[in-house]
Amino acid sequence: ETGVTQSPTHLIKTRGQQVTLRCSSQSGHNTVSWYQQALGQGPQFIFQYYREEENGRGNFPPRFSGLQFPNYSSELNVNALELDDSALYLCASSSEQGPTGGELFFGEGSRLTVL
């Protein structure tokens, strides 16, 4: 069974640039969620994709966007990067639309540094 994989693991961008982060969900999982974890903080929910549609969003501006593909893999795109976007971005997959009753499986994350 292949777990959740994310790429790249580390990247550095400058303010104003755009970034795309990628996630392959665990085999058999149709739901992908993205979380932002700032240094020393708990993860914050960005949004969730289920069957290629965004079905819930946290308190993040529209410059955070995403996609889910037919194979359930997903991308997180962030435009017009700001210094505060520096964080660990976590992808989580599940077989249902979230953690209630089911388990979220997290990848190791993509660490983004914005200079």
Place this chain on the structure above:
Amino acid sequence: GNSVTQMEGPVTLSEEAFLTINCTYTATGYPSLFWYVQYPGEGLQLLLKATKADDKGSNKGFEATYRKETTSFHLEKGSVQVSDSAVYFCALSDRTGTASKLTFGTGTRLQVTL
């Protein structure tokens, strides 16, 4: 909105000591409650969960009981090992739109020494 409050770390214990990490929550309704663990260099892993009041979750010697009357879900282990050194996150299930998501606390770092 819903929120989770954890005790601040770091918590430093000697091997075989008793561990308690406090977690309280504020929520409407009756969320499920979780403890996740993040070992150095690894992703978050589910440690245990409880889905209703008075449920006890347990795994790898860790336990936590869902206390509705005190809105708490404290994590305990009777005898910690060096390998338990990690960051522990308390979380509750929450809804946004049709999505079910986790709301996390800020995490508590545990360091266990010989």
